[in-house]
Each structure stands twice: as C-alpha cells, then as structure tokens.
Amino acid sequence: MEREAKEKCGVFGVWGHDRPADLAYLGLYAQQHRGQESAGIAVSDGRRLTGHTGMGLVPDVFDRHVMGMLGSGGCAGAIGHTRYSTFGGSLACNAQPLLESYVGGQVAVAHNGNLINGAALRAHFEEQGHLFHTTSDTEVVVHLLASPQQQKAPDPLAATLRRLQGAFSLVFLFPDRIEAARDPWGWRPLVLGEIDREGRTSPVVASETVALEVVGARFVREVEPGEIVTLSEDGVGSRRFATPADHLAHCAFEHVYFASPASVLFGQNVQEVRERLGERLADEAHADADWVMPMPDSGRSAAAGFARRSGLIYREGIVPNRYVGRTFIKPTQDERRAAVRLKLNVISEIVRGRRIVVVDDSIVRGTTTREKMQQIRQAGAKEIHLRISCPPILHPCYFGIDFATREQLIAHGRSVDEIRAYLGVDSLHYLSLEGLLSCMVRPAADYCTACWDGRYRLDPDKPETGVVIESEQMKIFG
Secondary structure, eight states: OOTTSBOOOEEEEEESOSOHHHHHHHHHHHTGGGOOSEEEEEEEOSSOEEEEEEESOHHHHOOHHHHHHHHTTOOSEEEEEEEOOSSSOSOGGGOSSEEEEETTEEEEEEEEEEETTHHHHHHHHHHTTOOOSOSSTTHHHHHHHHSHHHHTSSSHHHHHHTTOOEEEEEEEEETTEEEEEEOTTOOSOOEEEEEEETTEEEEEEESSHHHHHHTTOEEEEEOOTTEEEEEETTEEEEEESSOOOSSOOEEHHIIIIISOTTSEETTEEHHHHHHHHHHHHHHHSOOOOSEEEEOTTTTHHHHHHHHHHHOOEEOOOEEEOTTSOOGGGOSSHHHHHHHHHHHEEEOHHHHBTOEEEEEESOOSSSHHHHHHHHHHHHTTBSEEEEEESSOOOOSOOSSSOBOOOGGGSTTTTOOHHHHHHHHTOSEEEEOOHHHHHTTOSSOGGGEEOHHHHOOOSSOTTOTTSSTTOOGGGOOOOO
C-alpha cells in the first residue's frame, strides 16, 4: 500500500503491575505499525499523573533516562499511545496521551479513531471561551468531561462518551484507575487481557492482541461496543454508556492492511484473513503467469494465498530497504521518486523475461504504485499483472484513516482500465466487495466498507451531528 494514506493509532494500558511504564513501552513497540509519528506514556503512582511524549518512533522517544523517570517512585498503572495523524496534523502538541487537570483532578487520554463532531464540539467550547492547546479532536473529550453538564451527571465519563460521534477506542488514566471505552459501532479494535504473575493478576487493554502477547498477557475478550471497562485495584469492572448499534461498523480495512498479521481482530486472525483474500482474488482474477510476487510488506500474506490457490510459484522479487523514511514527505517529485526506488529494490534476475503477478493490498493515489510498476518493467519483466486484495478505494474515511479527498483517489472517476493504463501494467484486477466480505466471519452488515461503497453508517456532512445529539439518537445508515 502507498504510504500517502496516513495510519491510525495504537493505545495500551496496564494497571496493578510493578513495571507498568516498561510494559507500556513494550505494548507500544508491538503496535508501532499503527503509528510512527509520535509516542507517549503517562503513569500514575496512585496519587498523581506524570507523562512524557515526543515525535518519532517509540525507541527514539523513550531512552533509558526517560524510562527511568517514568518508573521512579513506584507506579500503579500506565497508558500509552503511538500516533499517526488522522486529524489535526503532525505537530508535537498533538502527541498523546494528553495529560490535563480539571475540576475532577488529573486525567490522561489516549485515542484511536476520529470524531466526526469534533469540530462542532470545539467550536462550541471556543465560543464559551475555552482555550485549546492542540489541534487534535481528542482534546474536546477532556473539555466535555470537565464541563458542568457532564460533571453533574451520575456518571460523568459515560455522559461525556454519549456526546461523542464517530470512531473512538479511548483509554483514560486517572490517579486511581484506568477506564477504557469503545464507541457503539466498534469501528476500531480494543481488547482486554490479563497478566498472571506471582499470584497477582494485572489487567491490560490494547488496540491489538499482538501487544498482549508481547507483554505476556492472555487474551480475555474484546471491549464491547458501547462499553466502559475499569481497571483498578478491585480488578476489572464493566458498565455501558450506550447500546451497541444494530449493525456494527468494524473497519474491514484493518484486516486488509492496518493490523498486525499476528493479531486476532474482530474474531479472526489477520494473517489468515489476508491469505483468504488472496485465495478469493485468485478465484476472481486468474492470470497466466510464471509466478506470483508480493509487494512488500503489505501484499505478502495475500500473495501467499493467491499462489496457493492458483498453483503458481511464489517468488520474492522485491526487497524492501527498511532504512528509508516515508516517501510522501520528500519535498520534490524527483526526490520522492528516488526514495521509492531506494525503498524497494527489484531483483532483475527473478523478473527478467517473466510474466509476473504482483499482489498488493490496495492502491490509494496511484503515484507510488506507478513508480513501483515502472521499476519492475525496467528490470525486464515481460508482463505485469497487478492484483489488489480489496476493492477500489473511492471514498474518504471519516473514522480514523486519513485517506485522500475523492479527487486525489486514483479510483475516483476512473475505470479500472484507465487505472491500468496509468499504472503501466498489462492487467489489473481488484477483489470484489462481495469477495472481501466472504472472507469475514461476521455478517456483512457488521463491517464498515464506506471507503469502497460510500455507505457511511454516520453521515459526516449532517450539521446535526453536533453537541446537541446524544449517541442513542445518532442516525444509522445502510
């Protein structure tokens, strides 16, 4: 997949462990694929919160000195966040967890997702004279929590969550507990686990199960849509702030690209789903070729499935250079083109004179994919048959994936043959939406597929999705 499509975030939390900051570090490292822009950890010693955030990868933000400070004095719990901006831009002030003080004390917040009424909420509070320190939609959650209306409610946090619209898997750190919540549609993943150590059980929450495995926690269950889970000295508690939507909206693109192949997501192992996508793609779009070649790294799993089903030989003909930064931030097109060539090195001896099936997970703008196909052609490929393990991306995402605008999406307003000609390949086939959904274990109605079919469960353009609408009043589409 082209890196022009910005990634989402990863969250982590642990309570009641003697090294919570260290576990948060490991949990974030395991979820680094969910965001490489910034990282942060906040800790509680049972009385007050402290934290550290910074721009860059997890090991760059947290050196031994920082980790020593976070772990000094004993900690009761910690939460962490690794981010790639989907709203608010790439700024140091937007690094999470956000740590604030309000009438109820201190709170730190880590968010995965996107609030479609975030701008309306922000405008509402700014008109009342509230000051904002970030450009992130997450900060409005703190302002809501601190507002008199929510503070007068029997359950201020539940009252706050009912005012949010869109996708959110939220982890809150208070001095005496962690609260983890998931929106009523379940757009983004959030799982609960437990660490059994020396006769004591420490509860853990994370975006993905791979983080649980890395810290030695066993998977317990998903945090349910519309649920708040409390992690404290009393163990794990649960309550609801909203009834789950009649039809959930699990992000199918998580399975296509974002999640780790090692994770179990929405009840399915990601690696197995991607292989099944490749198998279905082979059924729908066979090609007479010498062998199948994945586009590293995102197309590898689907390529394995495609090769197995088609009977074609699987070959690794493209070698990734893992020391090259993201190509889309280069200042000029020539530099971006050079970076693409540095990032992926084609093995001429494998492709020269061959008919190649190249499998990738998706195409967004198409510029990077075009450059990749030109590399393969220049290396001597006789034929290039490009196969994509999801449907054409036609619509923006408002729920946590910062896809380009419709006008920037290569599939918007173009036929598959026009895209094929632009990319310079001999044939191009996308997996059908029906084929994609056939690889999932849940009913088709429980997956969000809006980036492909434009059927948004919440209408992002409706002005009434502002501060006056409660969660249970949200309009469900499709």
